[in-house]
Amino acid sequence: MDYQILKNIVNEQILRFSEISEEEWSAKASPDKWSKKEILGHLCDSAFTNIRRFVVTQYKENENIVYDQDLWIKAQNYQNIPASDVINLWKFLNLQVVNIVENIPNEALGRMCDTSKTEHKSFNLEFLIKDYIDHMNHHLKSI
Helix, strand or coil: CCCHHHHHHHHHHHHHHCCCCHHHHHCCCCCCCCCHHHHHHHHHHHHHHHHHHHHHCCCCCCCECCCCHHHHHHHHCHHHCCHHHHHHHHHHHHHHHHHHHHCCCHHHCCCEEECCCCCCCEEEHHHHHHHHHHHHHHHHCCC
């Protein structure tokens, strides 16, 4: 798999993010909707979780690695920190994701990780990596 696509996403988005004002980053359509800053924070939380999945699954099959996105957004308090800090966190987490996935041995790509909060639901590393990129692209369209 070519992970250059993830590096390209990071580089392109960092340029785009610089054009968004702090006010735009913080604006919320309603109290129960995430701001652009919180959406990017969610992508940071996704990176945290997937870094763990991508590392642990290489040596421990079917480990249950999940997170509750709304609780994480609240606990991380992304809304109340400068957008530049969230942007930098997102950038460096994703550069680390690239570093990890580029170094996963091919034979480990078929190993399984349980991603479910309730029922046992496992996916292999190769799927999780592709899904991570798709998930990121989906949310980046909202920013």
